[in-house]
Amino acid sequence: MVIDCQAWGIAFADETKAWAVKHGFTKGPLLGYIDHLKSNYPWPVKNDPVPSWRKRLDSLMAEKDDHLALKKYCDFMRQTGTLRDQIGQGAGQLDGHIQEEIDRARGK
Numbered sequence: 001m002v003i004d005c006q007a008w009g010i011a012f013a014d015e016t017k018a019w020a021v022k023h024g025f026t027k028g029p030l031l032g033y034i035d036h037l038k039s040n041y042p043w044p045v046k047n048d049p050v051p052s053w054r055k056r057l058d059s060l061m062a063e064k065d066d067h068l069a070l071k072k073y074c075d076f077m078r079q080t081g082t083l084r085d086q087i088g089q090g091a092g093q094l095d096g097h098i099q100e101e102i103d104r105a106r107g108k
Contacts, residue, residue: 009086
């Protein structure tokens, strides 16, 4: 899921398209392109980041120095912003698709 969110988040950038061609993708359907990216792109996050995010939260909660706690929080927000946005966009798109399927099933 994390790689899916990242793939759709960068798929339409010119740099990503050029990377895909340079790394063996030839013209084909959109889902083939996305599959190529998912399989071959050097993803910065390959696995579920939530367990490590929880460890960072524990560290933040245990921090006694308010200034260091704020620094840890700001570092987390800055370092994870792009991925959190991509996950949020993916969740929104999935929710929209689910709602469409519900409407279709109800005959709307």
